[in-house]
Amino acid sequence: MDETTGLRERKKAATRLALHEAALRLAAEQGPDAVTVEAIADAANVSRRTFSNYFSNKEEALFHGDTTRLRRLLQLIRERPASEPPWTALSLAAERFTEEAFGDRDHSWLTRRRQLRGHPGLAAHQVAAYTTIERELAGDLAHRLTGADVALRSRLLAATFLAILRVAVQHWIDHPGGHLRQTIRTALAEAAPPATAGTAGD
Amino acid sequence: MDETTGLRERKKAATRLALHEAALRLAAEQGPDAVTVEAIADAANVSRRTFSNYFSNKEEALFHGDTTRLRRLLQLIRERPASEPPWTALSLAAERFTEEAFGDRDHSWLTRRRQLRGHPGLAAHQVAAYTTIERELAGDLAHRLTGADVALRSRLLAATFLAILRVAVQHWIDHPGGHLRQTIRTALAEAAPPATAGTAGD
DNA sequence: TTCTCAACGTGCAAACTTGCCTAGTGCGCA
């Protein structure tokens, strides 16, 4: 995978990741408000100016991981066969997604995420990250729906699905020892009826 | 020390060092001729073009360490009081130099150096590195000499001193378990008479 | 010998980083 991309692109990705991880670590250690952009840049061994070249603010750096993961989820959903009922496609993509994205999370990552939980400003930014993806997902889902009110129903489906996913992941982060995969399965099953009702393919 | 220089300079130094160390490691592992510039650049995580921005060839990269150390030695000599007899200044500077430069060499460094020993092309480059410094040192020493033939005597003094140092260090590298400091002391004392004869300050 | 090819050294343009600077914001203190 790395072999196909050039050195320049690999280095950019590394810098972005370094900034993201520095932001996460420092925010967990000192509290999100206490961290300065300068401290993050220093920790990632780049200039403050370079931080701005990658992220427009601290929060963006903090949620870069989420953004990346969600974008990957979107891709997984797109890869599901078009013939698959929407909720099935979403569920199976979510299944694969959790394995990929959270299968090998180390303990320190979880600890950090836990320490950031409940911070008001941050939560807003996280929801914003999800919302951005939500619009894209709705657009995709529209192609998988037929019947009346496709625009509305696809938006609802996207919003429901992402909300469930967000809550399930957050729940898993907050409650050590749980199994994310099972949590998500349960959560999706719980919410399946209304979402399945939106299906019109069969 | 790092705190005073900017990020840009620190990164350049780091890149130069990374290239130097990669060159040393690969040359020791595969033999100096088998290593390509490309391999060194890859190991240092920079492009082949960047290698050329730092060094004009493999050998320069390999002897970057020597060059740096010798330049530091020159500085130490310059810091000796002008009133000090030349050979005394040289000896005391050499004393301090060995502590600084070889005091904390790890085992792998010694191993690598040993593996490069005796390679014909490399030896020539190393001597070249010493010769460059030799001219500078001679220039400095001229200020510490009086009497006739200062130009010649300062060149002789510089050449003798550096030759002794080079041999002593090489001997230490080749013979594990020896004490560099003692080796150098012995070597310098051995050669002191002719050099001291060149002194004219007292 | 001639051909081929890998490695090298270097010129050049585009991309990226750094450092400096400015304007804007929010906060504490006189």
Next chain:
DNA sequence: TGCGCACTAGGCAAGTTTGCACGTTGAGAA
């Protein structure tokens, strides 16, 4: 209230790295 101060976002120029192209060289095969 007004002032100073730390932090931030982003414009700009200079410095650095990358990617690519081109000509050269030396070693080995045809």
